[in-house]
Amino acid sequence: MYINYGLxxxxxxxxxxxxxxxxQAGSYVLTLQTSTGAVIHAIExxxxxxxxxxxxxxxxxxxTGI
Incomplete structure (x- = not known):
């Protein structure tokens, strides 16, 4: 699944x-892989x-929740 992120x-x-x-109820912590291959965590x-x-x-x- 792809999502848009950033400012x-x-x-x-x-x-x-x-x-x-x-x-925060209703919020999800997503582990994303960027187009450059970096792995990041973000709250969406x-x-x-x-x-x-x-x-x-x-x-x-x-x-694991990490």
Whole structure:
């Protein structure tokens, strides 16, 4: 699953894993792989219902929460 991220959503990254943010209900911590191959973590708060459905169906949940 690809998402846009960054200050103005100018970057695109592949979501490799996710888990729910324990500090904010409805937020997800996403592990992203960038186009350059770097792996980053980001809290994404603006997921649409469709994106949440796709995330849960197609991307493995990070059970470790790290």
């Amino acid at each position: 103005n959503d100018e970057k695109k990254g592949w979501v490799a894993a996710w888990h729910e943010d324990a500090t 708060k603006q997921l649409s219902e469709e994106q949440i459905d796709e995330l849960m169906r197609t991307v493995p949940k990070d059970s």
